[in-house]
Amino acid sequence: MKKLALALVCLVSVAFFASCEQPVANPEPSIAVMTGENYVYDGQTIDLYQDYNLGFRAASNSQTMKELATFKLEAKIYDMDENNRPEVIDTTIAISGNEYVYEEAVRFELDRDQVGKVEYTATVIDVDGKLNSTTLTVNLNLAEEPLTIVDFEWYRLGNQVTGLEEYGLKWEQNAKSPFAQIKPMDGVVLYKFDPEVWNRVTLPSEKVAVFSDGAVTTSVYSNVDVNQSAMYDDVIGTRTTDGVYHLIHVTSSRILAYQAPYGTPCYIYGQAK
Secondary structure (H helix, E strand, O other): OOHHHHHHHHHHHHHHHHHHHOOOOOOOOEEEEEEEEEEEOOEEEEEEEOOOEEEEEEEEEOOOOOOOOEEEEEEEOOOOOEEEEEEEEEEEEEEOOEEEEEEEEEOOOOOOOOOEEEEEEEEEOOOOOOEEEEEEEEEOOOOOOOOOOOOEEEEEOOOEEEHHHHOOOOEEEEOOOOOOEEOOOOOOEEEEEEOOHHHOOOOOOHHHHHHOOOEEEEEEEEEEEOOOEEEEEEEEEEEEOOOEEEEEEEEEEOOHHHHHOOOOEEEEEEEOO
């Protein structure tokens, strides 16, 4: 009987200790923003047209060690007026194991009139449905890329005209003077500028400014003499029907011998940006 009583005492003791096990107070997995060279951090102001790294590291709860199941990344893109509804990009990835690292290269370009901020929220969920999130906000700074300069060639022989259409221009019959008559197409605005504007304008915002700040409009550009080849330093511009501004630098012309019965081949050269 004594042996039986001892066995019962031991059984009761085991049951008592088992009932005293406490549940894990915070069973959710962990998630953190990755740090290091060129990684974005919360509150950072970053430049447009630059490459940065975005990273998050998730891990199972150190006590429960429940495997990870899902990683979600939501990006909210705000313009300068934060009262407007942000653009939202949501990415969900099925994962497994006890650790997960998410990394991507981010690069922002000027595709809107106003530049604001981006708010990233990363969430990790384990197999028990326990979740944890972290948020990272970066502000976007308007660091503009220089304007790209392209060469152009405008050509006319008789009624054959090439090279002007992309700038919203047309080359009409040469005047008796005789000078090339280059005019805007329907809906296009033609401007004339001082020559110094060409070298002064190097950024997109500077280009918009010279067109907006009291620029002089004209109905025709007629400074190229179609009787002789010559050098020029003329700056004109157009605003095409899609709202794009083109700054144009006419630098030279080449006039060839008369070709019967079509006329005189005329070339006008320059650059645009």
